[in-house]
Every structure is written in structure tokens, then in C-alpha cells.
Amino acid sequence: MCLGIPGEVIEILSDRPDLARVDVSGVKRAINIGLLDEGEVKPGDWVLIHVGFALSKIDEDEARAAMEFLEGIGKAYEDEIAALRESQIL
């Protein structure tokens, strides 16, 4: 029910500024961006889509920061495992 899908804004419809065409994995649809602030999104931005509406703009800085944290612990873990394996082989 609360299904939300990230999509990339391709264009704001010139005749209907409350509508934007978004791309979800190669699939395109017009969605309503009336719940976002005027001018908040532009082509290239990503939004979260829910029942045909953009609910929020995705904050790429926040995403990057969070991903770095995850990648960091992932890397650390893999290194540790690798080290463990090596130590066992020896």
C-alpha cells in the first residue's frame, strides 16, 4: 500500500507544470509533482513515486553519505573475513 518507487525526472510538462515525466528503469510515465514545492525538481532529479504522485525529492547527498557508511562496514567486514580465511589457510 505504501509502495514507493524511486524514479528519475525526465521533463516537466510545459503545458502542465504540475506533471513530470519520470523514468523508472526504462519505463516512463507522467506523474503529479503538485505535492513538491514549485521548482523543487528539474530533469535529472530523482523523486519517490507513490500512487502517481511524487511524495518527495530524493536527497542525493544524504544517500551518498549513508551509502559510504554501508560500504565502509561492508569493506571492513570483507577484509576481516579475508584475513580470517588467510589465517586459517596458514
Added chain:
Amino acid sequence: MCLGIPGEVIEILSDRPDLARVDVSGVKRAINIGLLDEGEVKPGDWVLIHVGFALSKIDEDEARAAMEFLEGIGKAYEDEIAALRESQIL
């Protein structure tokens, strides 16, 4: 279009005296008898049916008289032919 079929009246519907059940060669249907005079037909009478209405009551005396004429000439003709055949055989 002017298709008319003879049918035998089986009963006058008690709740709808303008309707009668008729029998056409074993097939039964209610038809409207409102175009005939009240009391003109009773069970056992024959009527001419056109698009669900009885258009007239069939006059059995007239029918009998006409048929006798036809049978008469038919019989006379057959006799004549038979006589002709016999005369040829001899």
C-alpha cells in the same frame, strides 16, 4: 409480412379476456383476441393469427363448402384419368 397462420383456440384466459391460448400444430401461445368481437370465439374455434393477434375467426361452413367443391373437381379429374388409362389398356 402478411403471414397468417390458422390456430385452434384452447382457452380464453380468465384474467385477461382479450387473450386466448391457441394451438398451432401442437405448439401453444397466448394471442390477443381484442380485434374480434367479444364472445366471438370459444375453445374449439379456429382463428387466423397475424403478429400475435387473431385477425378473424375461420368460418368452418365456408371452408367445408369450398373444400367440397375442390374435392369434387379433384375426384372428377381422377375418375377421368382412370377411365382414360383403362381405355388405353384395352
Added chain:
Amino acid sequence: MTMSTREQEVLDRIERVRKRRPKVKEERITLAHGSGGKATQTLIEAVFLDAFSNPMLDRLEDAAELSVNETRLALTTDSFVVSPLFFPGGNIGDLAVNGTVNDLAVSGAKPLYLTAGFILEEGFPVADLIRIVASMKAAADAAGVSIVTGDTKVVQRGKADGCYINTAGVGVVRCPGRLGAATVQPGDAVLVSGSIGDHGVTVMLARGELDIEADLVSDTAPVHDLVATLLAATPGVRAMRDATRGGVATILNEVAKAADVAVVVDEDKVPVGTEVRGASELLGIDPLYVACEGRIVVFVAGAEAETALDALRSHPLGREAALIGRVKADPPGLVLLNTTFGGTRICDLLVGDPLPRIC
């Protein structure tokens, strides 16, 4: 007489036109295209034969005859869209089984295996489906066939009429290559296996729209055993058809055309039940064009007419069998009717069936 010659010229020109490949002139499908009459045949020839043409299909028999390895098989299909689904004497289920069994049987095949494809309308009562399926099973058992594969689709409300059934059937051919409308010859006799039109009129009345009551039941029945009895007794059988959509008259026309012969029928020899006659008169239709679902038309060498008749009459489904006509050479491609009254007239294909959706 000059007049007569001119008329004959006109009529000959018409026959030439009639033999041309037909064209569908309508832009849209109408009910007439499903009636079994001229419009159906035009659609089949101009659209389906035109595209799919192959020797098996082109014969336009009730079942196609094919070879797989050394075995000669018969294959047929029919969809059933009868309305109402239940009627005195049967329902769409036994109709769907008997119809396909009969198409195999009249092609000279022993019916063996059936497929069943259901298209159900959303909202269709499951209890009705169970009744229909039970009838199919009973009909399959009676005909000695197995329903070996199937399919079910459901469409939204308003996209069907309760239940449509397609059956296809496979049989093994008894007398390969021998039977077929094209083998019919002048001198052959024409038989029907019983009284005609019961099914079509029954279904029509079962709709209830006409408020006509009659003590009628559908003649739906599997004719495989009747056909087997006939074939065993009568080597001279040339062709058989079950007289379904379009009735006996349509079959006779199909054969007259396929064999390029005249078929001449005596009106007063054609068995028609009293009620069927009555309903037909009331509705202004001709029983010769009304569907049966358990009657066959048989073409047999003239010398074996009585043998064939006896064979048919020896079987419960053929008790009322009758010799109704003869095949002549002229006029080729036409069906003529000697009327009870002593006149003669043409008995052509109808443009559209007066009774839609009787099968």
C-alpha cells in the same frame, strides 16, 4: 420460346457469378456471418481458406483427414455459444461433446479423444459449470471418448454470455480417402436419419422471448454408433454430414456444390415433427434450415438406398430415417425441392440463419 431462352441465359450467367470466389463486402462482422448460411461460407472462403489454404482444409469436410506416420486421423473443432445454456433435452455441455463426436463420426472416423476449452464470464455460477461438466462427462462416456486436455479462461462480466465451450476431437479414420462430399454422384440416394429441426426450435423456444410452449426436446445425441452400423451394412456410402447450423438444406447445398451435382428432394418425404412444423409456421421459418444435433444426412449409391435405410432404421437413433431425395447431374450445384403440392423449386443457402446461437 425466345423468352425462355433469354431467361435461361440470365440464369446461366447467374450460376457463373455464383461460382466465382466470394468476397466479404461488409466492413464489420454481423450475426449472419455466424449463421452457417451464405455469409458464413463467404467468410470462410474469402478469409480463412484464402489465408490458410491446404489440401486438408480445402475439402471443407466436417473433419480434416490427416496422416501421422502411417496412421490416418480425423481432426475437427467447434465452438459452442448456444443461448440459453440449458434447454429441454440437453445443455451446452453435451452439445459440445456430441457435436465434435458427430463431426468425427460422419467423416468416417472412430472418435477417440477430445479437448475442451472453456471461456467463462465473471459471475458465472459454479454450480452451473459443474452441471455442464457432468453432462460432458456423461456424453463422453456414451460416445466412448476421453476428454484428455483442456483450458479455462475467464473474461470480465459483459465480455461473454456465461459459458462458451470449444471442443476439438481426434479420431481414427475407418475408410481412408473414401468418403467425402466430392465423391457424390448422379444416381445416389439422399437419406436423413430422423425428423429434423427439433434442436433448433427447442433452443429458440427455450429462450422464452416468444412465449411459445411446445412439448419439444433437443435431438442432441452422439451418432458414432449409428454411423458405424450404417457403414458396416452399406459399402456404398459416399458422404455423411450432421445437419447442424443451417440445417439439412445447407448440407445439401454444400454437397451439391462440392460434387457439382444437383440434389433433388421430395418435400413430403422429409420427416418433420408436428410441433416443429407448428413453431416454424408461426415464426415463418423453414424446418429445412433449422439445426439438428443428432441427425445425419447420408449420400449413398442409389442401388444401396434400401440397405442404408434398413441399417439406419435398425438403430434407435435412426428409427425415423427416410429416403428424401436423389442426386442428378443437372442443374449442377443446385438443390431442388419437389413440393408436396407437386411443384418444383430451388432450395438455396440462406443468407443468415433465422435462429442465431442454437449451437
Added chain:
Amino acid sequence: MTMSTREQEVLDRIERVRKRRPKVKEERITLAHGSGGKATQTLIEAVFLDAFSNPMLDRLEDAAELSVNETRLALTTDSFVVSPLFFPGGNIGDLAVNGTVNDLAVSGAKPLYLTAGFILEEGFPVADLIRIVASMKAAADAAGVSIVTGDTKVVQRGKADGCYINTAGVGVVRCPGRLGAATVQPGDAVLVSGSIGDHGVTVMLARGELDIEADLVSDTAPVHDLVATLLAATPGVRAMRDATRGGVATILNEVAKAADVAVVVDEDKVPVGTEVRGASELLGIDPLYVACEGRIVVFVAGAEAETALDALRSHPLGREAALIGRVKADPPGLVLLNTTFGGTRICDLLVGDPLPRIC
């Protein structure tokens, strides 16, 4: 742990219940009964199998295997009710031919002869019918089959949706008695011949109601040649199915149940096109349950997995073939999915298809 034991008891009880003969609990047919999922299987088992039961039907393979004289034949049928009738990459006509060709092919038969039954709605454009018929002819030629017999019915406006087509098909079985879901064993490999879900999503989007645009075409294709290539190279093939209504997940469940084995699939090995993935996410559906019309699922002896994969990939229709899973003994009758994320879950039959009338 006690908790775990109690949970296991509950789950075992559920599996026992699941194995009971199902009952149709609804009073009326709903769209779910035509979805290919649980409701369809319940209807098939509780209504059709219950009535028609025979050894050929009971196997519930894509085609029934039968004997006529000494010849082993395959027989199958499907009705097609796809909406819209025309969609990117095909139309109901080639779908109807390919679908039946494929059911024969995956049963290990060489497709030979088809029947065609049309139910047309009054008002259907003749030009559309001609286009559909031309596609059928082209598809039949491509598959090397002949359409040898047919039937046409016309129903009133509002009693169909333009055009429904039933096809039944006959083929000759190449390897009698050998193939079948029941022969699948632990250790077998599971392959698909290409990316999944293209057909279902294409048709869904072609309806236009969702206003979703995508560069997608249906995968409809005849797989007889792909199957022939595979069988020639790989003696260890145990069973094949074309992944139509209900998609790959439904096939896997059918086989798991028929063979009483577990099928374990790696989610990240299942080929799914970018757009199919996108549309599925948007619509909240799972591509594993979306229909294809030219993809097969293959079960093959584990030792021959690579041989089979190579054979599939050598064919134009199998370029994207993938080994997606393995058969295990436990838990019997279930399909498990190892998720990309590294977890494991059940992949059960759906109750109803989220995409109605895609075939």
C-alpha cells in the same frame, strides 16, 4: 528450541492441508479462476479433473500424450482472450498459433496440425480479422504446421470482446513416455530460455490505462525448433513447460508438486529485462509471475546442465538462456527463492494473476 518445533508442527499441518483435494468455495466464477494461479488450479482439480479424470488428463501436462494405433500423439488446446487484440510484437493470431505449437513442443512432440475456432463479436471489423488471420498463417508457416479445420461463431454485441480464438494442436511425440513433470528428480537443474515477463507487461501496457510507456515487445514465438535443438543435444531433459499464464513461478510450483520435490531458484540468476523490472516495480507485481509466450522452463539432469545451457544459447530464441536453480528433495512440493539479498523465501502460487487476459 521449543518455539521452532511448534512452528514446524504448524507448518507441517499446513502442508498436509495443502495436499488435500481442493474445493471451489466460491459460488461464482471470478477473474481469479482464469489467472493461472491457485484459483485456476483449484477449479481444474475440483471441477474438471473430478469429472473427466483419466490417465492422460490427470498428468496435467501442457499436452496429453495418446496412442492411436501404434502412433504416439500429443494433443493440446488453448483459448485466447487477450486484450487488446493487437499489441507491440504480435496479436491474438500469432499468440493462438504459437501458444499451441509451444504446448506441443514442450511436451516433446513435433507440432503438425492445428484447429482454429473463432468466436467473433457482432461489429468486429473484418479488416482486423483479416490481419489476425494473416498473422496466424505466418505463425503456422514459421512453425511448420497446417491449420486443417476450423469453426466460426458470431455472438451479439456485448457477448464477447471482439475476437476470441481457440486452437487445438496435434503433434507426434518424439520420445514417448519419457518427458513429464513427474520425472523431475533432486539434483536436476532448472533453466529458462530467456528473459521473462516481456509478453505480460507489454500487453498490460498496451491497454493504455496505466499511461506507462516502455520500449517493450511481446516475446511471442514458436519454440519448437529451440526445443528440437535442446532435445537433440541433451538426452537428460526431464520436463519442459512454456511459461505462459502465471509465469515462471507457476510452472516451478506445478513441477514441484507433480514431482514432490523442492525447486530452489537463485533470484539474481533469473533474467529480467530492465523495462519489465521497472514496470513491475511501478505496478507492485513480481516478474516471476508474469506471462511469457516464447520462453520455456527446462528441467534437466544436473550433469547435463551446461550442455543444455549451451544448446539453448546456440539458438536465436535461447541466447539469454540461464541456469536459474536446482531441484532438491526437501521441502517437497515447495519452491524456494534465494534472494539477491542473500535470504531465502517461499515462492508460492498466486491466488490470482495481477494481469488478467494477457493470453
Added chain:
Amino acid sequence: MRFVDEYRDASQARALAAKIAGLCEPGREYKFMEVCGGHTHTIYKHGLEDYLPESITLVHGPGCPVCVIPMGRIDDAIHIARQPGVLMTSFGDMMRVPGSDGNFFDSNAEGTNIRMVYSPLDSLKIARQNPDQQVVFMAIGFETTAPSTAMTVLRAAKEGIENFSVFCNHITIIPAIKAILDSPDLRLDGFIGPGHVSTVIGCRPYEFIARDYGKPIVVAGFEPLDILQSIYMLMVQLHDGRSEVENQYSRVVPWEGNLTALRAIAETMELRPYFEWRGLGFISHSALQVRSKYARFDAELQYNVPGVRVADPKACQCGEVLKGVLKPWECKVFGTACTPETPIGTCMVSPEGACAAYYNFGRFTRTRVREASIS
């Protein structure tokens, strides 16, 4: 079937045929017009011409109410049927009659809802069952059928049915016969009078034919012996030098007609000043319209029908056939461009149309008939 089978007896037919032949004067040609399409149908359906000597020709008259409906009225009907919420009812015979852009079946294929009914009363039943639809009955027919429409309107009024109306195309037989008699290119020796029309109008209205035009007329039944006997009666009149109105069909037709039926017509309908007949053109006082008293049942008033006059197709020679000037097969398009499946003219549509009857039943010559009897 009683009152049917007795009149199909071949031996009586042979006797009548012999008597008719005996009355033919050598070298004289006789032409009788059967006014009614029902007779035309019977003649071809039973092969009645086989009994007639070659010197007697039957000319098929304008008495098929389907055949004389002009194209414009079909277009008007389809126009009404296309209005939102309209469900039209019609007798089956009308379904195939071509308008300028297809017939009722074609129109249904495009989306209208025109249903066949057996009786006008069925339209009322449909109206009751479909309160959200406007049911319009496409009324056609001569005085035979008009009373049924009249009774239906009266019943609708009595029951207060609001969603029912009639598109009235009823016509009257006498003006048509008069138009035929006045047409210069025709020579007739007598008329086979329309039996079922006469159950309503009786036999008196034909008296002007005998009196003013000196032609005998015999009102005839619809079984083949009825018609054969009528021809015999006409021949006797000619032989006797008489020209009278006689009633062969006295078992069904009362001399005075059916007064109740005539009253029902008069109550609900009135004569139109003129009406177009296909092939015959405009004939004054030849058709009926709904009286203003029953205006709310008059579809012509409820719906703004275009009422455009549509010229008959160029190739169409129906007018000549309807007047009996041409035999059906003499029309240039008969049986080739114009067939029952693709009719150009209306005479090819109704089973009572001369062209359809001839095409369906009579399309081969008498010489061949003789050869085509089974052993």
C-alpha cells in the same frame, strides 16, 4: 395442419390445372397480378407456376410492405436507433433492408440495438422490462398489420407506458392498386386480391377495379390451391365476360372486413397527405401516421428524423418489377450484383419480394423442372 395441408393437395391441383388449361383461348396471353407479396412467396415456394399453361403469366405486384419502404425511411429509422438510450424493435423482415448506409444488422454491428420481435406487443413487454430505455417500434405493413400496431398504442396509453413509441410506416393497399391501374405501360387481365389485408378492409374497396377498370378480381387465400382456384375463378370470369369482385378466401375473409380493427386504426392513425413508395414514387393518401391525440407515442415527433429523400440506386429496377412491367430476372442486376446477400433493391430482401422469391425458389426454367423429378 388443419386449414393448411388440405390446400396443398397435388391431385386437386392437377384437376384445377386441367380446368384452367381448358379455359385458355388458343393464341391468347393472360396476365394476372397477385397484389400481395404473400402470394408471390407461395407461388414460388410451392412451384405453383409448374401447373400453369405457358400462356398464363403471373405478375408480382406491390403488395410486399417491406419492398416498398423507401431508403430514406430506413435511414430515418437508423437515425432514431442511434439516439442514446434507444432500443428499436422491428419485424425480422426489415433487418436486411438496405438504407443508404447499410441495413439494421450493419447498424447493430456499429452499435445500435435493433431487436427483432414477433408481435408489436412484444415491444411493450420490452419497454416494461427496460424502463431506462426508450423503446421505438418500427411499424410497417398494410391494413393487415396496422390494427396490431393500433392495439399496441391503445394498450400503451391504457397502461401509461412512457418509454414506448412507434415509428409509423403503415401503408394502404388501395392507392397502390390504383397507381398500378393508372400506369400506362401495363396490361393486366385481372387481379388475385390480397387475402389477409381483406380480413380487415373486406372486399368492397375493390369494387372500383371491376366497375371502373373492367378487371375481375378474386380475393385469395395463401395456400397454393387457394391461388390456383383463384386463377381458375378469374379465367371463368374472363370466359364469361364478367368483371366482378369474388372471394375465394371466404373461410377467413368476411365481405365486410373487420370493423373492430378498422375502428382501432381510425382511433390511433390518420392518412398522410402523401407518402413515398419505393419504385412507385409519391402516392397521395397512401399511408398512415399517428394521430395527434397519441402524439406522445409518435417517434417521428419525438426524434428529429432527417427525412431526407434518398434516390434509389441507379441500377435498381424495382419500380418496374413492382408494377409488373419487368419480370425479376429481366432486371439488369438480378442475381449478379443484386442477390439476397447483397440486395440492391428491396424486392430482393423480404421473402415476399418478387426478386427474392424468384431468386430463392424459382431460379431455373420450367424445361429443367420437368427433368428434375426424383424416381
Added chain:
Amino acid sequence: MRFVDEYRDASQARALAAKIAGLCEPGREYKFMEVCGGHTHTIYKHGLEDYLPESITLVHGPGCPVCVIPMGRIDDAIHIARQPGVLMTSFGDMMRVPGSDGNFFDSNAEGTNIRMVYSPLDSLKIARQNPDQQVVFMAIGFETTAPSTAMTVLRAAKEGIENFSVFCNHITIIPAIKAILDSPDLRLDGFIGPGHVSTVIGCRPYEFIARDYGKPIVVAGFEPLDILQSIYMLMVQLHDGRSEVENQYSRVVPWEGNLTALRAIAETMELRPYFEWRGLGFISHSALQVRSKYARFDAELQYNVPGVRVADPKACQCGEVLKGVLKPWECKVFGTACTPETPIGTCMVSPEGACAAYYNFGRFTRTRVREASIS
């Protein structure tokens, strides 16, 4: 897919799992509730529990808006759909939810016209295309979905669309969480906060949970790594002895929420004094209704809905499951009488319902999981 695939990485999952395991105190059991059904769905769909130590249990909360709709509201919806001329629209999830006499599919099989839509705006399109129908949108959902309904009502008002209305069943998340927290039979260590609701309401409304009840809450995204990371963040808070509101889903959820969306809700809807939640009973100020200013779009006013309270089936233990007191499989009818094809309770219907998610995806034990990986 960007913002999706990155969050399904198995090696990062293993790393997080190791960290989570490292934070577990021996002998201590942890119970976290994921409030939102979307999370429940993700957990089972991706097999996320396989990564958790046995001492951590996820409790499935009331955050599936489909699951908490009481039977009576389904009956009311069907009542509306049965009115002549009504075309109802609904999200696909609703179609199978059982009322006391069947679900929407069953109702359609009996003759109603309830169609699935992807967006509330599609209902407006349908209304424009079907001017002769009354289109009623069956609105359900938390604050995530309410703004879309609100925008649709505003658009209908702006365009003056007259044949459109909303049967409003929107609910609010905070009162439900409060009801859970106040329920005596439950012990929770923290909450996985609903990510998409929070895009609208922001993170502040959860502060009372941390402040008044001393429970940590982490607002989480919907990919499996999001949830795993949230569990890690909860474990860190517990380890640190903190109870705070944290936002794991900061790429999507702004701390303040979406003011435009909240304004749209406030313009068109107002709180109901109370509303029944399936299994939870009546909760005050927990649902929205259409404001009287937009009364003409309020189907509840347009149609006289019966509004009868229907008791849940006796066997149904959805309430306990929704409160997290019972695991789905602990319900007596789970998987036998109650299955996705024959659901007794609503939790078995929506793919986000705890019972359906567990039945569809999780219905086998972890011991077996370990054995079921392919070579």
C-alpha cells in the same frame, strides 16, 4: 535500478548482521516492531530474518492500511457500488479483502463494477470518460496516501467534475502506535518507523515514543539493507542506553515532512472523532473524513451507507497479530482455514499483511533455509 539495487547487497548485509550479532547481550531477547506493512513485506520477500540472530524477533505492527479496514467498511463500499450507475474505483490491494458477504471480486461477479486503479487521479479520468456513471473512489491508506486523495479532490473541484466522489477510509498512524504502546500485553524494545508515512508527517510526531515511553525508534527505508541498518541503529541505541528518534531513510524523509502535502490534507479532510480498526477496536481521532466544504465529493454523504458494525469472525486473531502479541503462525486458523485464497482475516489479504507475507514467503523454518541453498 538506482536507489534500489544498492540496498540489496548481500556482503553489506553480512557485515551489518555481524555487527548486530556483536551487539546482542547474551541471554537477552530483543523485540522490535516494524510498524509499516511495507517493511513486513520486505522482510519476508527478501528473507531478511535469515540475517538476524535468534535472540532478535521482529514483531509486525498495524501499519498495513488494508489489514485494519473493518468488515463493516467493506460492506459499506459494496453497498455504494451496488447503487445504480455507480462505478467504484479501488487500489488492487482492496479487491480481495473480505466483507461479511464476500470481497470486491465476488461483488463484481454478482454485478457491481469495481475497477482497480493505479492512482486516485485515474478515477478522475474514468469519471470524465463516463459522464453517465457516478465514479466513487474507495480511498484507503495512511498519511502517505491521503495527500494524493486530497489533491484529487482539489483537482475535481477545480475542474468542476460532478460525477466523482470519495469513500474516505484514510487513517493516521500515530494513534495506532499509541494504542499499541498502551496495550498491556506487549513488550517491545523499539520501533522500526514507517518510512513513507514519514515523508509526509516527518520525524517529529514520533518524539513522544522516545520521550514518554522510553523506546528508540528509527525511521527506515524499504530496501532490506535499510531495515537491517535500522535494526543495527536500534541495537546501538539500546547498547548506548539511548531512546531517540533517528532517521535511517534521510535520502527520502525530510525531518519536517512535506508541508504541501499536509496542507492539502488539512484543506480537504478533518479528523473523525473515532474510527474502528480491525482487531484494534475503536481508536479516537485515528481517521480522516472529507471536510464539509467538499461535502459534494463525500460518498458517505451522497449514499446512505448502512454503517453497520460487523464483528470479526470468531476464529480471527488478527487483532493479536496486528498488536504483535501473536506471530502469524500462532493463530489457530493460520494456513489451514485462513489462507490467501480463503482469507478469514485481513492480514492474510494484502501482500503487506503479516499473515500473507509470512504465508507467501516465510512459510518454512530457518533450519530448513540453511539446507536450501543451491550449489
